[in-house]
Amino acid sequence: MTLKTRKYLLFVAIFAAWLAADMVTKHWADTTLANRSHPIPIAITDGEAGQPLAQVLADRLGWTVVQVGERLGDFDKLEPAVTYAATDKPYEGTGPAAQARAFYVFWRGDRELPPRRIEKNERLLVSRWLSWAFPKEDPARVQKATYELLAAEPFTDWLPRRFKKLDEDDVPELVAERLHPITGPATSPAPGELAVAGDTWLLTEHHVDVAGDWFKLVYAENPNAAFGFLKGVNPDVRYALFTLLTLLAFAVILVIVYRLPPEGWFVYAAFAGILAGAAGNFIDRLRLHYVIDFLDADLGFMHWPTFNVADISIAAGVIALLLNITFDKNSPLVSKKDKEKRAERQAKKANA
Structure with missing residues (x-):
């Protein structure tokens, strides 16, 4: 077995280890932590x-x-599931759908997996926004227009808009058997x-305190990139950008690794970590349209954005590459010309 082949195997092994750690920990967070x-x-x-x-x-x-x-x-x-029709309108009239103030949706089919809570809060949000945008308009008129607009929207439009993972084809099955209304206050268990x-x-x-308020395990969903990057961008544009950039990153990393010389296992390990982290978060976006984060650090003077093992993998890989380029005079990432310049500078220092 050649040295190059061994380095490829090392790359694959480290990639698989990081990816497995990311997937396992995300599944644990998904099925254990709650909000x-x-x-x-x-x-x-x-x-x-x-x-x-x-x-x-x-x-x-x-x-x-x-x-x-x-x-x-x-x-x-x-509360028990109610059989709705896909054409029912959650804001129209006084029917079961209109009476609910929110819904729990078992959108993944498996009732052992956490459902999604979808609030019916558009009336308040839209009314507030219109009142802010048009302060001279009569508030009663703004409210009436808002109610009329929302009353015309059926489940086939409302559910996919509130939860991007769903599309119109998913709605008939969901509303028929997997949509639970929330009509009253929470009912907690009584003692005994x-x-x-x-x-x-x-x-x-449910969260886990690892080090008090300094470090916790909490459930969070991130539609953005690592540490909240691209927050506020249109969801469809953001999803397309993530897909394009991730695939481009995969291609670039694989080409670089293929062209690397056999020496320098540290660089192979670093690129494997970066690729594994990108792959882990990309898998989440493909299947969920968001990334599961669960590592929450509060340094007192700063609350770091919630992150996951994939983010650690990417950050560790980038730091490793920077260290290699900075301190390893034989780094395969440094061009021959740069190596010659380094050698000249070192020679001048030695002769000084």
Whole structure:
């Protein structure tokens, strides 16, 4: 086996290790950490019926009964799904869709995976924006126009607009069996309550304190690039840019690695980390339209944007390349001309 072949194998091994670490940790964050928009569902089975609910929740989450008892307010009972039609309008009339103030959507099909909470808050947001944009208009008239505009929008338009991962073809199946309305206040478990088969409880808040407020594991979704780059750009434009730039980065890195000399394992490892990080976040965007972040650092004077293992992989690879270029006089990334200049400078220092 040639030295070049061994370096390629090293590149593949490091790439696979970083990518696996990123995918595994993101899956853990997706199914363990929770917030109101991304709750963890716990469906009560027939075998669990009649048992103390706190014990069932503790067993399913790997907690103690005492921990569950201290956090009963973080659990919310999921309201039953309602069969809607794709043409139903969530803001029109007084029907079931109009009565809901928000919805939980099991958009991935699997009811063991967290649903998406979609708020019905356009009336307030649009009214506020129009009042700000047209301050001289009658507020009642602005509100009426807003209500009329939203009342005409069916689920086939409203759901994909509120959640970019969905498209019009997904809506009929979703609204028929996987859309749960939120019509009233949250219903938390009562102390001593017994589990009922068929009920689903949602854990609406869960994070892990690793080092107090300094470092936590929290669930977050990032439609932007690493550390929030391109925040505020139109979602469709941003998605197209990410796809194009990521594919271009893949091609450039692979060409560079192919042309590298056999020497310099450090550079191979650095490029493998960068490529793995880009691939991990790219996979998220393809399947979810956002990237799962969960590492949250607060330095006291600055709250660093939430990040993930892929971001660490990219950053580590870039830092490694900079160190190699700066301090390794035989770096394969330094041109022959630059190496000659370095040698001349070192010779002058030696003779001085």
